[in-house]
Amino acid sequence: MSAAKAKAIAPAKKPAERIAHKGILEVRGLTTYFKLGVGDVKAVQNVSFDLEPGESLGLAGESGCGKTTAALSILKLLPENGRIVSGDVLFDGRNLAKRTEFGMSKIRWKEISIIFQGAMNALNPVKETGKQIAEPIQLHEGLSEGKAMVRVRELYDLVGISQKRVMDFPHQLSGGMRQRAMIAMALACNPKLVIGDEPTTALDVMVQAQILELIERLRKELDLSFILISHDLSVMAETCDKGVIMYAGEVVESGTTADIFNSATHPYTRQLIKAFPNIHEKREMVSSIRGDPPNLVSPPAGCGFCPRCDEKVARCETEHPEMVEVQAGHFVRCVHAKSQRSDALVRGDEAAPDLKGV
Amino acid sequence: MATAESTPAKADLYEKGTVHADDLSSATVKDGVLFDVKDLEVYFPIQQGFFKAMVATEKKFVKAVDRVSFQIMQGEILALVGESGCGKTTTGRTLLRLEDPTGGHILYKGLPVEKFAAKTLRAYRKKAQIIFQDPYNSINPKQTIFDIVAEPLEVNNVCSSEREKEERVIKAINEAGLRPATEYLYRYPHELSGGQRQRVCIAGATVLEPDVIVADEPVASLDVSIRNDILKLMVEEKEKLGVTYIFITHDLSLAWVISDRIAVMYLGRIVEIGETEEVVANPQHPYTKALISVIPVPDPLAKREHVILKGETPNPVDIPSGCRFHPRCPEAIEACKEIDPPDVRITGDHYAACIRIDR
Numbered sequence: 001m002s003a004a005k006a007k008a009i010a011p012a013k014k015p016a017e018r019i020a021h022k023g024i025l026e027v028r029g030l031t032t033y034f035k036l037g038v039g040d041v042k043a044v045q046n047v048s049f050d051l052e053p054g055e056s057l058g059l060a061g062e063s064g065c066g067k068t069t070a071a072l073s074i075l076k077l078l079p080e081n082g083r084i085v086s087g088d089v090l091f092d093g094r095n096l097a098k099r100t101e102f103g104m105s106k107i108r109w110k111e112i113s114i115i116f117q118g119a120m121n122a123l124n125p126v127k128e129t130g131k132q133i134a135e136p137i138q139l140h141e142g143l144s145e146g147k148a149m150v151r152v153r154e155l156y157d158l159v160g161i162s163q164k165r166v167m168d169f170p171h172q173l174s175g176g177m178r179q180r181a182m183i184a185m186a187l188a189c190n191p192k193l194v195i196g197d198e199p200t201t202a203l204d205v206m207v208q209a210q211i212l213e214l215i216e217r218l219r220k221e222l223d224l225s226f227i228l229i230s231h232d233l234s235v236m237a238e239t240c241d242k243g244v245i246m247y248a249g250e251v252v253e254s255g256t257t258a259d260i261f262n263s264a265t266h267p268y269t270r271q272l273i274k275a276f277p278n279i280h281e282k283r284e285m286v287s288s289i290r291g292d293p294p295n296l297v298s299p300p301a302g303c304g305f306c307p308r309c310d311e312k313v314a315r316c317e318t319e320h321p322e323m324v325e326v327q328a329g330h331f332v333r334c335v336h337a338k339s340q341r342s343d344a345l346v347r348g349d350e351a352a353p354d355l356k357g358v
Numbered sequence: 359m360a361t362a363e364s365t366p367a368k369a370d371l372y373e374k375g376t377v378h379a380d381d382l383s384s385a386t387v388k389d390g391v392l393f394d395v396k397d398l399e400v401y402f403p404i405q406q407g408f409f410k411a412m413v414a415t416e417k418k419f420v421k422a423v424d425r426v427s428f429q430i431m432q433g434e435i436l437a438l439v440g441e442s443g444c445g446k447t448t449t450g451r452t453l454l455r456l457e458d459p460t461g462g463h464i465l466y467k468g469l470p471v472e473k474f475a476a477k478t479l480r481a482y483r484k485k486a487q488i489i490f491q492d493p494y495n496s497i498n499p500k501q502t503i504f505d506i507v508a509e510p511l512e513v514n515n516v517c518s519s520e521r522e523k524e525e526r527v528i529k530a531i532n533e534a535g536l537r538p539a540t541e542y543l544y545r546y547p548h549e550l551s552g553g554q555r556q557r558v559c560i561a562g563a564t565v566l567e568p569d570v571i572v573a574d575e576p577v578a579s580l581d582v583s584i585r586n587d588i589l590k591l592m593v594e595e596k597e598k599l600g601v602t603y604i605f606i607t608h609d610l611s612l613a614w615v616i617s618d619r620i621a622v623m624y625l626g627r628i629v630e631i632g633e634t635e636e637v638v639a640n641p642q643h644p645y646t647k648a649l650i651s652v653i654p655v656p657d658p659l660a661k662r663e664h665v666i667l668k669g670e671t672p673n674p675v676d677i678p679s680g681c682r683f684h685p686r687c688p689e690a691i692e693a694c695k696e697i698d699p700p701d702v703r704i705t706g707d708h709y710a711a712c713i714r715i716d717r
Binding site: 176204209232240277279283287 | 441551581583584586587589590593609611614616634638650653654655656657658659666667670
């Protein structure tokens, strides 16, 4: 078995036996830095979350919050100046953070695959789309191109593109079809986990709805686990079981999507939700979050969100808040969270007066 | 006042030029209607090879805007909403004569924009400005913020002194929310964030104190938190300065937040138009219904029925017969293939083009 061979080469801490695990993916204290001339950019700090088989998880936040870096760290696809400083990525009982490049190459695409944002840039413009999709099949399953193409045709059926388009070049496909082809490529080797990095961002609303419906259907049919990276909280609310809100490289709130949207506790999460219009409720001007995210080369000592927060108290500036479990499975990184029970927050309530009194 | 330009060559060049700058300055708004667009058509010829051009019996056109009629009231925000390729941007550009219409009329304060002479057009563009989508590409990286915002004043030669120019630039930058303006004047675009750059674009558009601004996807490339600031700014300017906005967007939920009226476009035609809240709460056209149903909602407990249309918008070269929406319409009947639906009045200003609506 290729995985066993990879294990032998990798300097694994616990050789031969797999680490006991509950979910398919457990990320523990993941910390990733990028080396720059001015110092290390602390892009991801102490990020933890886990994923059960067949579950979907959304990673959301503003641009630059570290959501994509966290996902790329799972696959160890970081650019050259990036490195995982500490933390574990336990996938199916194996610690990916400690794997060698060779060991990772056995896992990438075979077990974890990724759908990139710009399908036009992610596909090779001078190679037929079908042949590109066949590549990982040939590589991982050792099939000939002809045999791999049979599987590609099945994949085209699965994602809803006509089989006639197998030999089309990417520019001959429409935006929606290219994204479908990207999904077909991600599914080529029957992975257990698929990561979607803003899979619908550049698409029209109707095509976005088609793609999200397709992902949802495939997830159920193939029993996939799925990580959705998106800046659009409403997309996350519609498609994911669990959510992780990131800010300045850290997780500020995590829980089920119902926890996050219906009893949001961190001030950042609440402000972020209010920034999205809800067309089924009363029409009002969407609010914005004043200020900018902090510089991640020298992040502030206290809470990273403190300069932009309406509910800050003196200790927010000095004390770095820990993750607090406000309800089973619902974690919040805020100094106010300790003395607060999230069931006191009725949906739609501001709850700000309660918090100010802390 | 309908005389042609001085030399014959010029007159030929500006064949349409029959409206003079004097007419424009004396024109006034009647009944609050700033623009009255009637049966507007913008067709683009398809470039064909030599052989095809010789053999082809008829010339083919991309029918970007195909017989569109609507009015824009003074001091309102009208949102043009639709998917890519529906003709919303072309409509906006044609209002400013950045594209020439191939048919129909655009009346600005009662004057036909398609017949403006070159000089009239210059005067007109002091009154009608545009903001583009991408603030990274739409401003000159080698100019300072002052130069960028002052350029419209210089081109149109409207300032009598350097001092007046400076005052107007500072006022525009302040109004666009970059405060204090003096701190930004001599910076370059690369020193600003995306949101700040878009504010510079808005300052450049408002410095001439225009009547109307066409905002073409002004927030599509911005982060959520910044996006809302720019939307707020548009509403503020509408209220304070009385600027009329044509807000072009693919995102119906953003249109819903700030616009007074919404026009939903599909394949070069307005399929539904009306007061924003009325259209969103009571959509009549099946396309509008589908668009509204697929807008993601930030509430996981509210599981709503999605009407997901199959396929993609057809090619605007071969527009389907009858109702152009019928091949994708979930409610289509046989008659839809033949009848090109007229606008049906629902209530007040709310119109939709569908034969299945009960009057």
